Amino acid sequence: xxxxxxxxxxxxxKVYDPTRIRNVVLLGHSGSGKTTLAETMLFEAGxxxxxxxxxEKNTVSDYHPLEKEKQKSIxxxxxxxxxxxxxxxxxxxxxxxDYIGEVAGAVRIADTAIFVLNSExxxxxxxxxxxxxxxxxxxxxxxxxxKLDTDQSDFWKTVDEAREHFGQEVTVxxxxxxxxxxxxxxxxxxxxTMYEFPExxxxxxxxxxxxxxxxxxxxxxxxxxxxIAENDETLMDIYFEQGELDEEQMEKGLHISLVNGQIFxxxxxxxxxxxxxxxxxxxxxxxxxxxxxxxxxxxxxGDEFKLDPDGKPVMFLFKTHSESHVxxxxxxxxxxxxxRPGMDLVNSSNDASVRLGSLFLTExxxxxxxxxxxxxxxxxVVKLKDSEVNDTLHEKGHEVKLQPIEFPPTTIRTAxxxxxxxxxxxxxxxxxxxxxxxPSVVIEHSQELRQVIIHGQGEExxxxxxxxxxxxxxxxxxxxxxxxPYRETITKGVRAQYKHKKQSGGAGQFAEVHLLVEPxxxxxxxxxxxxxxxxxxxxxxxxxxxxxxxxxxxxxxxTRFMPAILKGVMEKMENGPMSGCRARDIRVSxxxxxxxSVDSNEAAFKTAGLMAFKDAFxxxxxKLMEPIYEIEVSVPAxxxxxxxxxxxxxxxxxxxxxxxxxxxKIKAHVPLEELDHYSTKLKSMTQGSATYTREFSHYAAxxxxxxxxxxxxxxxxx
Numbered sequence: 001x002x003x004x005x006x007x008x009x010x011x012x013x014k015v016y017d018p019t020r021i022r023n024v025v026l027l028g029h030s031g032s033g034k035t036t037l038a039e040t041m042l043f044e045a046g047x048x049x050x051x052x053x054x055x056e057k058n059t060v061s062d063y064h065p066l067e068k069e070k071q072k073s074i075x076x077x078x079x080x081x082x083x084x085x086x087x088x089x090x091x092x093x094x095x096x097x098d099y100i101g102e103v104a105g106a107v108r109i110a111d112t113a114i115f116v117l118n119s120e121x122x123x124x125x126x127x128x129x130x131x132x133x134x135x136x137x138x139x140x141x142x143x144x145x146x147k148l149d150t151d152q153s154d155f156w157k158t159v160d161e162a163r164e165h166f167g168q169e170v171t172v173x174x175x176x177x178x179x180x181x182x183x184x185x186x187x188x189x190x191x192x193t194m195y196e197f198p199e200x201x202x203x204x205x206x207x208x209x210x211x212x213x214x215x216x217x218x219x220x221x222x223x224x225x226x227x228i229a230e231n232d233e234t235l236m237d238i239y240f241e242q243g244e245l246d247e248e249q250m251e252k253g254l255h256i257s258l259v260n261g262q263i264f265x266x267x268x269x270x271x272x273x274x275x276x277x278x279x280x281x282x283x284x285x286x287x288x289x290x291x292x293x294x295x296x297x298x299x300x301x302g303d304e305f306k307l308d309p310d311g312k313p314v315m316f317l318f319k320t321h322s323e324s325h326v327x328x329x330x331x332x333x334x335x336x337x338x339x340r341p342g343m344d345l346v347n348s349s350n351d352a353s354v355r356l357g358s359l360f361l362t363e364x365x366x367x368x369x370x371x372x373x374x375x376x377x378x379x380x381v382v383k384l385k386d387s388e389v390n391d392t393l394h395e396k397g398h399e400v401k402l403q404p405i406e407f408p409p410t411t412i413r414t415a416x417x418x419x420x421x422x423x424x425x426x427x428x429x430x431x432x433x434x435x436x437x438x439p440s441v442v443i444e445h446s447q448e449l450r451q452v453i454i455h456g457q458g459e460e461x462x463x464x465x466x467x468x469x470x471x472x473x474x475x476x477x478x479x480x481x482x483x484x485p486y487r488e489t490i491t492k493g494v495r496a497q498y499k500h501k502k503q504s505g506g507a508g509q510f511a512e513v514h515l516l517v518e519p520x521x522x523x524x525x526x527x528x529x530x531x532x533x534x535x536x537x538x539x540x541x542x543x544x545x546x547x548x549x550x551x552x553x554x555x556x557x558x559t560r561f562m563p564a565i566l567k568g569v570m571e572k573m574e575n576g577p578m579s580g581c582r583a584r585d586i587r588v589s590x591x592x593x594x595x596x597s598v599d600s601n602e603a604a605f606k607t608a609g610l611m612a613f614k615d616a617f618x619x620x621x622x623k624l625m626e627p628i629y630e631i632e633v634s635v636p637a638x639x640x641x642x643x644x645x646x647x648x649x650x651x652x653x654x655x656x657x658x659x660x661x662x663x664x665k666i667k668a669h670v671p672l673e674e675l676d677h678y679s680t681k682l683k684s685m686t687q688g689s690a691t692y693t694r695e696f697s698h699y700a701a702x703x704x705x706x707x708x709x710x711x712x713x714x715x716x717x718x
Contacts, residue, residue: 028116029124030095098458101440201274228253291376313337493518496616511604514592544584568609650674
């Protein structure tokens with residue numbers, strides 16, 4: 001069990017006024033140096049006395065055994081530090097698309113996003129998907145170009161790519177005096193100063209800008225001043241009158257422009273050598289918004305929710321993490337009033353009364369007990385009953401429900417199979433817990449396919465889930481290929497009849513049904529020889545429609561038997577006549593038949609309806625349909641040909657292409673069957689530089705050979 005440190009009442013290092021809080025999320029592609037930057041910021045602030053490294057597996061934020069093994073972030077990690085009287089809540093996030101679910105919650109509650117770019121690689125594909133989340137929640141954003149001391153560092157190329165991807169609002173605040181092995185100084189065009197660092201890094205000397213760089217610095221300074229002035233009328237007037245803005249005016253203008261998304265300041269660093277980190281932290285203190293100044297969250301009704309430090313307590317739950325010997329640790333952000341242990345609040349999702357236990361701040365795996373958490377701050381609470389991610393807790397009688405986090409659609413799926421019988425309940429509990437902690441995992445208990453299917457974000461994501469099932473929950477499982485939810489339909493109209501007659505002592509059974517079975521289309525007309533007395537449209541739970549028409553004349557079948565005929569048809573549609581897959585988009589018209597005054601009953605008409613439908617269906621040129629997904633692949637232009645060729649081999653149909661700088665976006669329709677393990681193949685052929693998203697689009701007929709194979713497989717299973 002972790003050691004818990006208690007803070008004293010009134011300790012200014014632990015309970016902060018909202019105006020002195022900065023909630024900052026670190027974002028960027030894996031390998032850009034986010035974790036190293038976080039470690040250096042902790043060291044610079046005196047929160048730790050020795051910097052760890054990813055390679056040595058001893059950083060504060062990457063503390064999970066899997067993170068140490070893979071030497072990269074898998075989970076969002078929450079850190080906090082004091083920098084010159086301001087509390088910076090720092091969230092280190094994974095940079096691999098497989099763990100984008102971990103990023104979603106962190107971005108949702110952040111007030112500033114720092115994008116860390118690798119100056120060797122420029123803007124990498126994962127950064128684009130991260131940017132989309134930041135834009136969704138209107139989080140003020142800035143950039144740090146990192147690893148400027150590497151041999152292949154290219155600062156200006158990285159700046160150009162950032163502007164191509166994220167707009168001309170990307171504005172240089174700093175640029176390196178030199179790059180590569182000679183990197184040792186940064187020129188700051190906001191303060192018009194050069195920061196020269198000692199060999200071991202740390203506190204720099206402030207020096208005049210060298211003459212060789214003076215003209216470039218003045219040009220960039222002027223561009224910065226003009227950009228700031230353009231976004232504020234008062235500053236524009238001062239600029240026109242004086243031809244310049246002082247540092248205080250520029251910082252004020254930067255703050256306004258940053259919050260409004262009119263400027264994305266760009267800084268320099270080599271975090272591994274502690275060069276440039278302190279200036280970034282100073283900018284967070286001086287310019288970045290506090291929680292009261294950022295863009296307010298919205299309620300589920302779409303209204304803006306204004307944070308009120310003096311108001312009623314409101315807290316939003318955004319992450320669950322389970323710890324052995326402790327239980328569920330739920331992270332929250334306070335959006336109103338103050339939160340204290342022992343408070344009784346109401347969960348707006350289920351109206352349950354919830355009592356808060358001990359409250360904590362976290363520093364990686366360490367927990368620090370605290371007596372109060374004010375508006376805008378982030379904390380954690382243990383064992384919160386009847387509460388999940390996305391729940392809002394509020395004081396009784398002061399109801400509010402904040403908009404939930406939108407988690408990304410999944411990109412990969414697998415079926416999970418127990419090797420040992422009798423552990424189904426244990427597996428169900430384990431998968432429920434995994435989903436609670438990571439809502440980007442979707443668990444499907446498919447009655448149709450008779451499989452438990454896990455939907456995730458990539459092969460790595462599934463591997464982490466498998467590791468949890470085996471090592472954390474002690475389950476012997478294997479991941480197998482999931483089945484495809486095919487659908488059956490027909491391509492022509494057919495009439496068929498069936499007479500069910502049974503006489504074996506006592507009351508008999510008799511029912512005769514005549515059906516017209518047709519492929520359903522919107523707006524289709526009824527044959528001239530039929531008179532429709534009643535129409536029922538059924539939206540099927542598995543997609544598509546069944547339209548059921550009563551066309552009986554003369555009372556040859558009593559109206560009371562129509563529901564039984566419909567029940568027989570529906571039963572056969574759920575277990576399709578051709579392959580056992582569910583049928584859809586069909587119109588059934590009951591137009592003739594007969595009944596017996598004694599032997600006719602609902603069971604007889606159900607059987608007759610089922611068999612007549614089956615016979616008609618098999619004569620109506622049945623076709624098997626497969627789910628088609630719309631995918632969007634983000635890929636560097638160099639690999640576009642390979643990706644398009646591979647999509648064609650997967651029966652994909654290209655729908656369009658769009659370019660954003662060096663990244664191409666390919667849209668295509670691809671059968672679900674062809675997308676199994678596609679994320680792995682995509683990463684392999686693009687050296688990990690491409691990502692993709694997918695979303696169900698429609699059903700389409702399968703090729704003849706696929707239909708034959710599926711029908712044969714289902715007959716063998718039956």
